[in-house]
Amino acid sequence: MKKLDITKYKADFMQKFAFDFKQWMSPAIRDYYSLFLKNAHYKRAHLLSWVKEYSVLENGRSVKVAQKPIQVSSEARELYLCLQSRIGDEVHVGEWLTISQNCVDQFANVTRDHQWLHNDVERAEKESPFKTTIAHGFLTLSLLPYLTDSVDASRPAYANAKMTVNYGLNQVRFPYPVKTGSVIRAHSRLIKVSPIKRGLEIEKEISVEIQGTRRPGCVAVSVVRVYF
Incomplete structure (x- = not known):
């Protein structure tokens, strides 16, 4: 062979x-x-x-091997040095948020995903192994900006930045379903910071905690680009 x-x-x-x-x-x-x-x-x-x-x-x-250095502004350099010292640390814990049936129904209407596991309360009580409706996994995922306090204009995460862009997500998974009525919050852990042209690329592992449940409802690596 x-x-x-x-x-x-x-x-x-x-x-x-x-x-x-x-x-x-x-x-x-x-x-x-x-x-x-x-x-x-x-x-x-x-x-x-x-x-x-x-x-x-x-x-x-x-x-x-000699590589062409990336030129960054003084603001980006200052933030880079600050974040580098916190690699591996939990940098944010969000506020608790209750996932109501109305919230799940609104998400179903927007996405056209009306599976009975999410929207049919009576059937879910009888047939679902969870004995209640559950939130869409993508609903939990879509709430990450709110759960990580990234949408409050009065409290920007990077005050000196000209623009912050959601660049993508890595390794998304949903270890445990978020039952309707559950209370959730996000934990963010800084895992990587890299210089890019005109700014920084920042990666955080975000874990969505379900109150009273050991396993998280969602774990994802968020990739954000900050431009100065």
Whole structure:
């Protein structure tokens, strides 16, 4: 068997083994396993970013490859240094918010998603394993700007910024359903800050806590770009 074929066989085998192993786990352990893999991937990504900055010479020595520096303003530099000292810290805990049936119904009307699990209270009480209606996962996700206090114009997170842009989300998942009537709040942990042209790119892991429930309703990495 060719070397390439052996590599592909090993990769397919490991992928199938990992899938079967996760199916065997309980939901709670599966969440911890996913978190472990995510942290391992995060550390590997940091290692790879370090490796890309170096080249190996013939004698085995490694030297840093010169890269064109990114010019940032004094405001961006000041914020960068401040945030770098807080990498890994929980930087924000939001206020509690009650998810009412009216809120779920309004979201269903906007998105045209009227599944009975979300909107049919009587049927959910009889047939749903949760014995009540539940919020759409995307409803919880769409509330992140409010839950993280990112929409209050009177209290901007980055006062000196000219513009703040929601650049995207990474690794979104919904570990536990948010039942109608639940009270939720968001916890934000700073995980990465990178200089970009005219500003900074900031990544935070946001976990939506459900009051009285151990598992979160949503976990996502928010990517925001701040321009000065």
